[in-house]
Amino acid sequence: MAGKVFFSVSMSLDGFIAPDSPGDLMGQQWMELQQWIFPQRFFRENLKLGEGGEEGRDNDIARETFERTGASVMGKRMFDAGEQMWPEEAPFHTPVFVVTHTERDPWERPGGTTFHFVNDGIESALDRAREAAGDRDVRIAGGGATILEYVNAGLVDEFSIALSPVLFGSGIRLFEGVDAGRVALEQIRAEPSPRVTHVTYAVRER
Numbered sequence: 001m002a003g004k005v006f007f008s009v010s011m012s013l014d015g016f017i018a019p020d021s022p023g024d025l026m027g028q029q030w031m032e033l034q035q036w037i038f039p040q041r042f043f044r045e046n047l048k049l050g051e052g053g054e055e056g057r058d059n060d061i062a063r064e065t066f067e068r069t070g071a072s073v074m075g076k077r078m079f080d081a082g083e084q085m086w087p088e089e090a091p092f093h094t095p096v097f098v099v100t101h102t103e104r105d106p107w108e109r110p111g112g113t114t115f116h117f118v119n120d121g122i123e124s125a126l127d128r129a130r131e132a133a134g135d136r137d138v139r140i141a142g143g144g145a146t147i148l149e150y151v152n153a154g155l156v157d158e159f160s161i162a163l164s165p166v167l168f169g170s171g172i173r174l175f176e177g178v179d180a181g182r183v184a185l186e187q188i189r190a191e192p193s194p195r196v197t198h199v200t201y202a203v204r205e206r
Ligand SMILES: NC(=O)c1ccc[n+]([C@@H]2O[C@H](COP(=O)([O-])OP(=O)(O)OC[C@H]3O[C@@H](n4cnc5c(N)ncnc54)[C@H](OP(=O)(O)O)[C@@H]3O)[C@@H](O)[C@H]2O)c1
Pocket: 008, 009, 010, 011, 016, 017, 018, 019, 022, 025, 074, 075, 076, 077, 078, 079, 081, 099, 100, 101, 102, 119, 121, 122, 141, 142, 143, 144, 145, 146, 147, 149, 172
């Protein structure tokens, strides 16, 4: 059976998922946005940040999100930012399809991550990701522009947001330009942890 198409992001309380400039990714707002995940044992292991870390519901959610993902799709700006920051063994361990106008040969990393650069649109990238994922799910990893394209095309089944207690004021707003007349949401789950609130929605056609 084919898996679901989903995304899972951290969002500020005022609706932003990243600062305006990729150069600010190590800045204070970004650190506050992602503060729930950095101490988690699974995250630390996966990014080779060292042993130990917190265990609990936040850690389980990080692990479950990773384990359900058979392939990812991402936009070129997320890839560009990640290329600078991920360790040599990139933290996906599955194929990743980068939607982009840039032509580039596949980039294979140790540990099972291969980045494929897809130049013929979001549907083609998703077809390839579904095939690679088998019966696991496809994660639209980000960023905002790419997630929005998939939402507006009616191609997302479900999404989760870790709602962080931080205000950005400006930046990349997750739902800027959403086709609101088309998308209806059904809440599946809401789980507070001491650090953030995790909310999960199924996406339905209106
Ligand atoms: N808060 C979170 O959990 C989270 C999660 C993921 C990412 N992020 C952040 O999100 C930011 C990036 O998001 P973003 O919205 O700026 O950009 P993005 O969605 O990552 O990338 C957009 C770029 O992808 C390429 N692209 C997208 N759709 C395409 C299409 N149909 N055909 C061809 N190329 C296409 C284009 O680049 P080219 O024209 O150059 O090819 C486009 O400029 C990063 O700062 C990242 O850290 C946050």
